Amino acid sequence: MTTATSxxxxxxxxxxxxxxxxxxxxxxxxxxxxxxxxxxxLFGATYTTDVVLPTLEDQGVRQLYPKGPNIDIKKxxxxxxxELQLHILELADILVERPSQYARKVEDISLIFKNMHHLLxxxxxxxxxxxxxxxxxxxxxxxxxxxxxxxxxxxxARRLLKESLQIVDGQLR
Amino acid sequence: xDIISQLQEQVNTIAMLALNTFGTLQxxxxxxRLSPDYPEPPATNPSEETVNVAEQSKAMSAALVQAxxxxxMLVAALPLSGEDAQLKRIAELQAENEAVGLELEKQLEAxxxxxxxxxxxxxxxxxxxxxxxxxx
Numbered sequence: 001m002t003t004a005t006s007x008x009x010x011x012x013x014x015x016x017x018x019x020x021x022x023x024x025x026x027x028x029x030x031x032x033x034x035x036x037x038x039x040x041x042l043f044g045a046t047y048t049t050d051v052v053l054p055t056l057e058d059q060g061v062r063q064l065y066p067k068g069p070n071i072d073i074k075k076x077x078x079x080x081x082x083e084l085q086l087h088i089l090e091l092a093d094i095l096v097e098r099p100s101q102y103a104r105k106v107e108d109i110s111l112i113f114k115n116m117h118h119l120l121x122x123x124x125x126x127x128x129x130x131x132x133x134x135x136x137x138x139x140x141x142x143x144x145x146x147x148x149x150x151x152x153x154x155x156x157a158r159r160l161l162k163e164s165l166q167i168v169d170g171q172l173r
Numbered sequence: 174x175d176i177i178s179q180l181q182e183q184v185n186t187i188a189m190l191a192l193n194t195f196g197t198l199q200x201x202x203x204x205x206r207l208s209p210d211y212p213e214p215p216a217t218n219p220s221e222e223t224v225n226v227a228e229q230s231k232a233m234s235a236a237l238v239q240a241x242x243x244x245x246m247l248v249a250a251l252p253l254s255g256e257d258a259q260l261k262r263i264a265e266l267q268a269e270n271e272a273v274g275l276e277l278e279k280q281l282e283a284x285x286x287x288x289x290x291x292x293x294x295x296x297x298x299x300x301x302x303x304x305x306x307x308x309x
Contacts, residue, residue, distance in 0.1 A: 070255075073253060085238075088237070091195070092195070120177055123253075126259070129260070132263060140266065140269055143270070153284070
């Protein structure tokens, strides 16, 4: 039983031996490996470093709104909303008339929901860019403010110097 | 909360309302007569329940439609613009940021120079003061 528990977890990686003389000679130890790019396996699952929203087809869900580079997202969201309301109404109707056929309708409704959420998620990169624009504008405004402040203080300092020079001159004469 | 999260929350709310509507109706609906051959179900008289069911269904469907209208309103409030327009604006802002940053650096350098000069002057003035006022 003890052998089973001791062999079920792998031992820690043996890299610590490479750093035995690190205190005396930091250059003798190897550099850490560079960060991974692309796809990498971790505990049996594959992960990827470039994060992109998977399309609906990748998740096996039918895409209800038209494909293509430029679609009017507001219009599509509104039409999906109308479709959703209609389907809910139809579900109520089916439950009254033919209650055993609810499953197909419920599937349709969940399809519409998945499409809506996917559309909303595809708006997130746009939001990120808008946030970046906002941050840049704020930074520019702060920098301009700092430039104005510095100019003002320099003027003030010069004025004080001139005044003190006049005072000193007045005292000398 | 940002508008996209609000929209996502609204979608979830619509789903929850639909779920609650159908669940409540299915739970509370009075028994229905299947065919004229079967006898009428015994008329149990909690009449307030039937009234409640009618009112509840009206209220719940009103809430559902209300949630859908709010979704439409939120969609209308989305500040969308094309990706190219955004990228162009970002490039413009970066260029302006660079220019303003350079000017800030210049002003800063000039101000530091002046500060050094003033400190030098002050040191000299203090030295002269000390030399003039010799203790006798």
